[in-house]
Amino acid sequence: MRAMVLERPRTALVMRERPAPAPAAGEILIEIAACGVCRTDLHVVDGELPNPKLPIVPGHEIVGRVAAMGAGVAGLAIGERVGVPWLGSTCGVCPYCRSGRENLCDRPLFTGYTRDGGYATHALADARYCFPLPERRDDAEVAPLLCAGLIGWRSYRMAGAGEGTGAKGTGPQALGLYGFGAAAHILAQVAAWQGRRVYAFTRSGDAAAQAFARSLGAVWAGGSDEMPPEPLDAAIIFAPVGALVPMALKAVKKGGRVVCGGIHMTDIPSFPYRLLWEERQVVSVANLTRADAREFLTLVPQAGVKSEVTRYPLAAANEALADLREGRLQGAAVLMP
Ligand SMILES: [Zn+2]
Numbered sequence: 001m002r003a004m005v006l007e008r009p010r011t012a013l014v015m016r017e018r019p020a021p022a023p024a025a026g027e028i029l030i031e032i033a034a035c036g037v038c039r040t041d042l043h044v045v046d047g048e049l050p051n052p053k054l055p056i057v058p059g060h061e062i063v064g065r066v067a068a069m070g071a072g073v074a075g076l077a078i079g080e081r082v083g084v085p086w087l088g089s090t091c092g093v094c095p096y097c098r099s100g101r102e103n104l105c106d107r108p109l110f111t112g113y114t115r116d117g118g119y120a121t122h123a124l125a126d127a128r129y130c131f132p133l134p135e136r137r138d139d140a141e142v143a144p145l146l147c148a149g150l151i152g153w154r155s156y157r158m159a160g161a162g163e164g165t166g167a168k169g170t171g172p173q174a175l176g177l178y179g180f181g182a183a184a185h186i187l188a189q190v191a192a193w194q195g196r197r198v199y200a201f202t203r204s205g206d207a208a209a210q211a212f213a214r215s216l217g218a219v220w221a222g223g224s225d226e227m228p229p230e231p232l233d234a235a236i237i238f239a240p241v242g243a244l245v246p247m248a249l250k251a252v253k254k255g256g257r258v259v260c261g262g263i264h265m266t267d268i269p270s271f272p273y274r275l276l277w278e279e280r281q282v283v284s285v286a287n288l289t290r291a292d293a294r295e296f297l298t299l300v301p302q303a304g305v306k307s308e309v310t311r312y313p314l315a316a317a318n319e320a321l322a323d324l325r326e327g328r329l330q331g332a333a334v335l336m337p
């Protein structure tokens with residue numbers, strides 16, 4: 001197998017040849033068809049997340065086919081298409097796992113961070129955390145659903161939306177999305193499909209991103225330093241920029257919630273208490289549960305979600321990361337081995 005490997009944080013990934021690993025009990029070997037590039041990968045590569053396994057193969061939006069199965073794997077077949085998300089495994093016994101919050105597990109493994117991920121031709125995965133992907137849609141277009149889509153969905157639920165997965169969602173009607181990258185471009189379509197008014201905030205002056213947001217159903221798009229034309233019921237921040245927290249608090253109405261959807265953010269500047277007053281809330285979203293994934297992957301075909309992707313060969317992983325870092329991408333980057 002070939003893999004793009006991070007040997008030390010803040011260095012370029014290097015292509016390495018390795019023998020294809022054999023799956024242990026409970027594991028599957030996946031022949032990878034596509035792997036999305038997520039902002040979290042940038043945080044791993046840039047050394048902004050503590051204690052990665054090193055060397056590490058990044059990538060946690062894996063779409064591929066089952067090439068081999070270890071002992072005891074149930075419910076999957078050789079050749080079946082599966083997706084592998086960020087949540088690589090959990091302990092199953094800690095208080096979080098036992099209370100339906102496996103996203104907060106005390107002893108988790110994360111794909112592409114603490115176990116090898118999908119910037120490769122092959123990967124091992126714990127079969128219990130993989131999802132069959134029966135829908136007939138292009139491999140590359142499915143990949144971003146596995147993190148951008150899933151974390152977007154969990155953030156959306158945290159914002160109070162998404163109760164009932166029909167076209168008549170309850171919860172916030174005016175929803176702000178700060179940072180219009182891979183996650184927001186998927187979530188905007190879901191929110192618009194559910195009849196919500198989506199307000200998209202981009203880097204100031206980024207007319208292309210604003211036009212992109214409007215094309216996906218946003219009723220308004222502007223710079224993150226602008227106030228929306230109506231007060232928001234809730235806002236989700238996907239950009240890793242702490243200064244957006246007080247800006248979003250300013251834009252939400254009384255009782256409104258600001259959800260931070262990223263794993264890493266620059267420091268949040270101090271702000272006057274009156275921005276939080278009147279029962280506004282700031283919360284973060286961490287990881288995902290398998291229940292989130294099943295719910296979201298069921299909803300995607302109903303909502304007609306399309307993902308806009310830019311394909312890169314596996315060997316161009318460093319270029320894909322650089323384009324994401326510099327904001328040169330519309331939608332999501334996907335590596336094709
Ligand atoms: Zn646990």
Ligand SMILES: [Zn+2]
Nearest residue numbers: 038040147148
């Ligand atoms: Zn991710």
